[in-house]
Amino acid sequence: RIAYVNGAYLPMDTAFIHIEDRANQFADAVYEVVTVYNGRFIDMDAHIDRLERSLNELHIQMPMARSAMMVVLAETARKNRATNAILYIQVSRGIVKRDHAFPVAARPCLTVTCRRFDFAAVKARAEKGIKTITTPDIRWGRCDIKSTSLLPNVLAKQAAKEQGAAEAIMLDEAGNITEGSSTNVWMVTKDGVLVTRSIDDNILPGITRAAVMTIARDFQIKIEERAFSLAEAQNAAEMFLTSSTNCAMPIIMVDTKKIGDGKPGSTTKRIVDAYWSMMEKA
Numbered sequence: 654r655i656a657y658v659n660g661a662y663l664p665m666d667t668a669f670i671h672i673e674d675r676a677n678q679f680a681d682a683v684y685e686v687v688t689v690y691n692g693r694f695i696d697m698d699a700h701i702d703r704l705e706r707s708l709n710e711l712h713i714q715m716p717m718a719r720s721a722m723m724v725v726l727a728e729t730a731r732k733n734r735a736t737n738a739i740l741y742i743q744v745s746r747g748i749v750k751r752d753h754a755f756p757v758a759a760r761p762c763l764t765v766t767c768r769r770f771d772f773a774a775v776k777a778r779a780e781k782g783i784k785t786i787t788t789p790d791i792r793w794g795r796c797d798i799k800s801t802s803l804l805p806n807v808l809a810k811q812a813a814k815e816q817g818a819a820e821a822i823m824l825d826e827a828g829n830i831t832e833g834s835s836t837n838v839w840m841v842t843k844d845g846v847l848v849t850r851s852i853d854d855n856i857l858p859g860i861t862r863a864a865v866m867t868i869a870r871d872f873q874i875k876i877e878e879r880a881f882s883l884a885e886a887q888n889a890a891e892m893f894l895t896s897s898t899n900c901a902m903p904i905i906m907v908d909t910k911k912i913g914d915g916k917p918g919s920t921t922k923r924i925v926d927a928y929w930s931m932m933e934k935a
């Protein structure tokens with residue numbers, strides 16, 4: 654495996670970031686995860702748009718022109734012979750003597766890694782659907798920024814794993830679902846309305862979320878972007894989650910409550926299939 658680190662393509666085991674990279678000391682960095690399916694990037698432009706937005710919000714410069722970054726990403730994928738893979742892209746504020754305030758002179762650091770990814774396993778999992786747990790959302794107030802500060806997400810995912818579940822759904826203080834530890838969460842009401850939380854500071858605006866919105870509009874499914882409670886979700890007809898690496902994934906259980914009849918719902922299945930065909934055509 655080959656990684657890109659600040660201008661150089663290096664074998665993974667010699668690819669390091671500097672000890673005073675602000676990503677290391679402050680999580681002063683943002684990232685993106687982009688999938689490569691059948692040799693094609695999925696929604697790359699949208700991911701780079703979101704990367705630019707995250708950087709803007711934190712007043713970090715783009716490390717290079719967007720067109721140059723595209724070359725680096727394509728080259729990293731090529732060097733890794735990425736057919737079915739995920740690219741991890743990280744930009745930190747830079748390498749500089751440790752001090753909380755923004756350094757004047759630091760240049761942003763770009764690192765890119767690539768690893769193989771088993772989409773067939775994801776597809777297989779989607780046939781059955783997944784179990785989830787819930788946990789309080791203890792994150793900060795700017796979850797719209799895709800920052801590498803992920804400890805609450807790490808703890809949430811670990812809790813899910815320890816309870817034999819695939820994802821942890823996070824709840825705000827009002828008992829409403831914000832999102833999963835690395836996914837956006839959806840329900841289909843008994844009236845067939847597709848509901849997902851509206852975009853604000855409390856959730857990451859998922860690229861897969863946006864793609865599923867488009868699919869649902871094409872299907873003329875009624876969409877509501879609004880907060881919804883755990884109780885409402887558990888009594889919904891169907892639930893699923895979305896992320897670049899999960900695609901659209903049916904949820905069949907939340908804590909001890911089965912969703913619907915405990916099998917992936919019919920609207921969910923249509924969306925899952927449509928997302929996969931979108932990937933096939935990418």
Ligand code: PLP
Binds near residue numbers: 833837856861896898
């Ligand atoms: N929400 C969080 C907290 C995430 O970390 C992610 C992705 O990793 C998502 C949602 C889904 O985003 P996307 O569909 O862009 O992968």
